[in-house]
Structure formats: C-alpha cells, structure tokens
Amino acid sequence: MEYRQLTEKLPTGILVIKNDVIVYANPAFVIFSGYDDKEIMGKNLSFFIDTTDHDAYRTFTNHGKESSLPHRHEFRFVTKSGEMRVAIVFTMPVHYSGEPAILVNLVDISEKQRFEERIQLDNERRRGIITTVAHELRTPLQPILGYLNLLIQDPEEYGILEDTKKILERCLVSVERERQIINQMLELSVLESGRLHLRYSTFPLAILVNSVLDTCGYCSKADISLDIPDHLVITADMDRLFGVFDSLLSNAVNFSKPPREISIFYHHGGNDTCHSISIRDNGIGISENAYLSIFEPFQLADAAKLSRRYDRIGLSLSIAKKIMQMHGGNITVESILNTGSTFTLHLPKDARNI
Numbered sequence: 001m002e003y004r005q006l007t008e009k010l011p012t013g014i015l016v017i018k019n020d021v022i023v024y025a026n027p028a029f030v031i032f033s034g035y036d037d038k039e040i041m042g043k044n045l046s047f048f049i050d051t052t053d054h055d056a057y058r059t060f061t062n063h064g065k066e067s068s069l070p071h072r073h074e075f076r077f078v079t080k081s082g083e084m085r086v087a088i089v090f091t092m093p094v095h096y097s098g099e100p101a102i103l104v105n106l107v108d109i110s111e112k113q114r115f116e117e118r119i120q121l122d123n124e125r126r127r128g129i130i131t132t133v134a135h136e137l138r139t140p141l142q143p144i145l146g147y148l149n150l151l152i153q154d155p156e157e158y159g160i161l162e163d164t165k166k167i168l169e170r171c172l173v174s175v176e177r178e179r180q181i182i183n184q185m186l187e188l189s190v191l192e193s194g195r196l197h198l199r200y201s202t203f204p205l206a207i208l209v210n211s212v213l214d215t216c217g218y219c220s221k222a223d224i225s226l227d228i229p230d231h232l233v234i235t236a237d238m239d240r241l242f243g244v245f246d247s248l249l250s251n252a253v254n255f256s257k258p259p260r261e262i263s264i265f266y267h268h269g270g271n272d273t274c275h276s277i278s279i280r281d282n283g284i285g286i287s288e289n290a291y292l293s294i295f296e297p298f299q300l301a302d303a304a305k306l307s308r309r310y311d312r313i314g315l316s317l318s319i320a321k322k323i324m325q326m327h328g329g330n331i332t333v334e335s336i337l338n339t340g341s342t343f344t345l346h347l348p349k350d351a352r353n354i
Contacts, residue, residue, distance in 0.1 A: 004024075007026045008026050008027055010026060010028060011028055012028055012105055012106060012107050012108070013025075013026065013028045013029030013032050013033075013087070013104075013105070013106035013107075013108070014026040014028065014029065014103070014104070014105055014106075015029055015045065015103075015104040015106070016094070016096050016101050016102070016103060016104070017045060017101060017102040017104060018096055018099060018100075018101040018102075020044055021042050021043060021044055022040055022041060022042065022043055022044075022045060023041065023096065023101070024096070025037065025040045025041070029106060032077070032079070032085065032087070032106065032108055033048055033077070033079055033080065034079040034080035034081050034083075035048075035079075035080050039080075045057070045104065046058075048077050048078065049075050049076065049077055049078075050075070050076040050077065050078050050084065052076070053075045053076050056073065056075070057073075057075060060073045060075075060089070060091075061091075071090070071091045071092070072088060072089065072090045072091075073088070073089055074086065074087070074088050074089070074109070075087060075089055084110075085108060085110040086108075086109050086110050086113045087106040087107055087108050087109060087110070088106070088107045088109055089104060089105070089106055090104070090105040090106075090107070091103065091104050091105075092105075123192070124193075127189045127192055127193055130185050130186075130188070130189045131185075131186060131189045133185075134182045134183075134185040134186045134189070135186070137178075137182050138179065138182045138183075138186075141175060141178060141179050141182070144175055145172070145175055145176070145179065148168055148171060148172045148175065149172065151165075151168055152165060152168050152169055152172060181315070184315040184316065184319060185315065187319055188297060188315055188318060188319050188322070191319060191322045191323070191326070192322070196326070198236075198237040198240060198326055198327065199237050199238075199239070200235055200236060200237060200351055201235070201236075201237075201238055202233055202234070202235045203233065203234065203238055204230065204231070204232065204233055204234075205228055205232045205233070205234050205266070205275070205277070206226070206228045206229070206230050206232065208238060208241060208242060208245070209226065209228060209245060209264060209277075210226070211242065212242055212245045212246050212249060213226075213249070216246055216249065216250070218249050218250075218253055218262075221253045221260065222252070222253050222256060222260035222261065222262045223259060223260060223261050223262070224262045224263075224264065225261075225262070225263045225264070225265075226264050226265075227263070227264070227265040227266065228264065228265065228266045228277070229266060232266060232275075234275055234347060234349075235349075235351040236327055236347060236351070237323075237327070240323045240326075240327075241323070241327075241347075243319070243320070243323065244320040244323050244324060244331075244345065245279075247316035247317065247319065247320045248279045248320065248343050248345075249262070249264075249279060250316065251281075251316065251317070251343075252279055252280075252281035252283065252341075252343075253281075255281065255283035255284055255341075256281045256282050256283040256340070257282060257283060257284070260281070260282065261281070261282045262279065262280065262281050262282075263278075263279070263280040264277070264278070264279050264280075265277070265278055265280075266278075272349075273348060273349060273350070274329065274346045274347060274348055274349060275345075275346070275347045275348075275349055276344055276345070276346055276347075277344065277345045277347070278342050278343065278344040278345075279342070279343050279344075280340060280341070280342040281340050281341055281342075282339070282340040283340050283341055284337070284338060285335045285336050285337035285338055285339055285340060285341055286333065286335040286337070286341055287335075287337060288335075291333055291335075294317055294333070295317050295318055295321045295331070296318060297315060297318045317331075324345060324346070324347070327347055327348065327351075328348045328351075329345065329346045329347045329348055330346045331343060331344065331345055331346070332344050332346065
C-alpha cells in the first residue's frame with residue numbers, strides 16, 4: 001500500500017506487467033495515454049506503442065526477459081486522441097503479489113523531442129539563409145574584383161594617377177577580404193549541413209605543414225620553428241587539413257606581437273590513439289572563460305576590440321574545429337593573457353575507427 005501510494009504521486013508513468021498484460025497503471029500513465037483505467041488494464045503495452053516501433057518493442061521485451069538488469073529504450077506512443085508522444089521506457093524485473101512481473105517506468109520526453117526538432121529546423125533555416133545571402137553577395141563582387149584588377153594592372157591605359165591607384169589597391173584588399181568572408185560562410189554552411197565528405201589519403205605530415213608555410217608565405221611574416229619528424233605519416237583529408245593549418249597559422253601570425261615567434265611541434269600528449277600537433281605563438285592570449293566560445297561561429301575573444309583591430313569575424317576557428325571533428329578528432333587551446341596561446345590538433349591515428 002505504501003508503494004502504491006508512492007507510485008500514484010509520481011509524475012512519471014508506472015506500469016506493472018504480468019504475463020505480458022498490464023495489471024497496474026498509475027495516474028501519470030493514465031494522463032499520458034489518454035485512456036482510463038479500465039481501458040488500460042489487461043492490454044499489452046504494444047497496444048499503446050506506434051506500429052512502426054512494434055519490432056523494436058518485441059526485441060526490447062525479449063532482451064528484458066533474458067536480463068535481470070534494468071533495461072531502457074525510446075518509443076513513440078499514440079494517445080487515445082491520436083496524438084504522437086515520445087517516452088523513454090525503463091523496465092526492471094520485480095515480484096507483484098508474490099509472482100514475477102515487470103516494472104515499467106515511462107519518462108515523457110515529447111516536449112524535449114519537439115524542442116530538439118525545432119532547433120534542428122531553425123538551424124536548417126539559418127543555414128539556408130546564410131547560403132542564399134552568401135551567394136547573393138558573391139555574385140556582384142565578381143565584376144568589382146575584375147574591374148579593380150583591370151584598372152590596377154594597367155593604370156596608364158585608363159589615365160589613373162598613382163594616388164588613385166593606391167586608393168584602388170586598398171579597395172581591392174577590402175573586396176578580396178569580403179570575398180573570403182563570404183566563402184567562409186558558405187563553407188561553414190556546407191560543413192554544418194553534413195553534406196561534405198572527407199577524402200582520405202596517407203601522406204607525411206611535415207610535407208603538408210611545409211606546403212602551408214611556403215604557399216601562404218608565413219615564414220616571411222614570423223620566425224617559425226618546426227619540429228615534426230620527417231618519417232611521420234598520417235591519414236586524413238589533405239586539402240581540408242591544409243585549411244586547418246592555414247587558419248591556425250594565420251591567427252598565430254595576426255595575433256602575435258613583434259618579434260613574432262611561432263612554434264609548430266609534434267608530441268604524443270599521453271594519448272596513443274591520436275597524433276597531437278601544436279601551434280604556439282607569443283600573441284595577446286585568450287582568457288580561460290573564452291576557450292569554448294572562440295570555436296563558435298562569429299565569436300572572438302574580446303570580439304568588439306579584435307574584430308576592428310585585426311579585421312576578423314570569427315569563422316576560421318569554427319570551420320577548423322568542425323573539420324577536425326569530422327576526422328574524429330578535436331582542437332584544444334591553452335593560453336596565458338599577454339603571453340601567448342597554444343592550439344593543439346588531435347587527429348586519430350587509425351582512420352578506420354572514425
């Protein structure tokens with residue numbers, strides 16, 4: 001009687017099933033299902049479960065009978081009014097009136113499910129808006145870039161004075177920066193949509209890093225030390241990883257203080273399952289409470305100040321982290337304000353486990 005009083009006050013649904021039929025249902029399940037006590041008693045629980053989940057329910061009950069441990073699964077239920085609800089079902093063997101029975105606990109997660117679906121829908125709409133806006137912005141930039149390059153490359157033909165040429169060159173830099181931002185917005189949208197697939201290959205890590213340094217000219221912008229074994233071979237999407245190193249090195253150079261000193265080094269980091277490659281700078285540093293937010297889109301540590309001073313909008317780290325996560329890895333950061341930051345790439349050694 002004490003146990004019955006307890007279950008009747010619980011906000012979660014409680015059932016007792018004996019010989020595959022319901023012999024007890026608490027008020028919370030009555031409200032959840034929309035049926036009254038008489039309609040519930042004597043029925044199999046599958047009566048209330050959506051037909052598309054019946055196979056999963058049979059597997060679930062068979063496993064529950066074979067195990068003496070608590071068991072759980074998520075099912076869709078159909079109420080008397082026809083409404084679809086979702087609940088996590090927990091089962092546990094008990095004795096009821098001296099006979100073996102199954103205790104069932106149902107936790108209604110319908111609101112949580114609907115909330116998650118709304119978030120997913122909102123994210124899809126946001127990605128669609130970003131993609132559309134980025135495409136619309138990129139279209140008029142192409143002729144602007146073309147005309148500016150034409151004027152700058154042959155100023156005498158168009159009667160352009162040296163002072164005017166310098167103004168046009170500054171305009172070209174701004175337009176090119178705008179184009180890069182738009183391309184990053186499109187890339188982030190594609191990454192978040194899950195439509196991008198990695199192309200794995202096996203290659204020496206040192207060759208990739210040296211390629212980034214040479215192609216992007218970072219050695220002329222900072223004093224860079226490289227400590228990566230020549231024989232070290234990794235398996236990854238080389239093009240995407242090129243972009244990750246480019247983003248991290250660009251940030252290291254831009255945020256460092258003269259004389260800019262950047263170290264790139266490989267270490268085991270106490271984890272035999274991952275390669276760990278770090279990029280350390282002597283820059284302005286990042287406060288510890290911003291470690292997570294800097295990897296979110298359009299987020300910068302001290303954003304108002306940095307976006308103006310360094311011409312950043314906070315997309316590159318978000319893109320880099322998503323690419324590493326697609327590889328089954330991650331990016332972590334350690335930093336000391338006004339001393340420098342160390343970003344570490346964690347890349348799984350065995351791509352087959354991804």
